[in-house]
Amino acid sequence: MLTIERALVDKIIAHARADHPDEACGIVAGPEGSDRPTRFISMTNAERSPTYHNFDSTEWLQVDREMDDNDEEMIVHYHSHTSTEAYPSRTDLGYLRSSLADPRVHRVIVSTRDPHEVEFRSYRLVDGEAVEEEVVIVEAYE
Known part of the structure; x- marks a missing residue:
């Protein structure tokens, strides 16, 4: 289950x-270790594509270092689908099944x-x- 603040x-x-018609x-x-998403980080879609996304590698390196310095980790990885439902595409599933994907991360579409x-x-x-999980939206964490 993903619990996440409305903001x-x-x-x-x-x-x-804002990024539509390209994927954000x-x-x-x-x-x-908290499983509590707290810091929103929008990334640049290096592909600038309506059907595919990929983090800009320079930007990702900087964000990864910031998280390490702040004792943070990725809790949510999100992206948008611009013309299809919020369900993993074949490309999404391929990535999720790769050795690069952390199974602890919530994959929001x-x-x-x-x-x-x-x-x-x-x-x-x-x-x-890919198994859909419940999303609980809260005004603030308790």
Whole structure:
């Protein structure tokens, strides 16, 4: 289950809408071992594509160092789908099944295909499959 503050969800959705028609991507970091997303970090989609995303490598290196310096880790990896539902694509599934993917990370997909409605869903990799998990949006962490 992903528990996340409304303000963070709003930032993810705003980033997805701002980058539309290209896919948006980014992370939400949090204290190591906490599973609590706290720091929103929008990333540049180096692909500038409506169907694929990839973090800018220079930017990612800087963010990774910042997280290390702050005793943080990636809690949420998010990206948008611009013309399809908020469900992992074949490319998404391929990455999730690779040795690079951390199974502890919540994989949020936001669909911006409908300008009036947004789909916000989260997945985890379980036994090689993307499994949708419950998303609980809170006003503030207790």
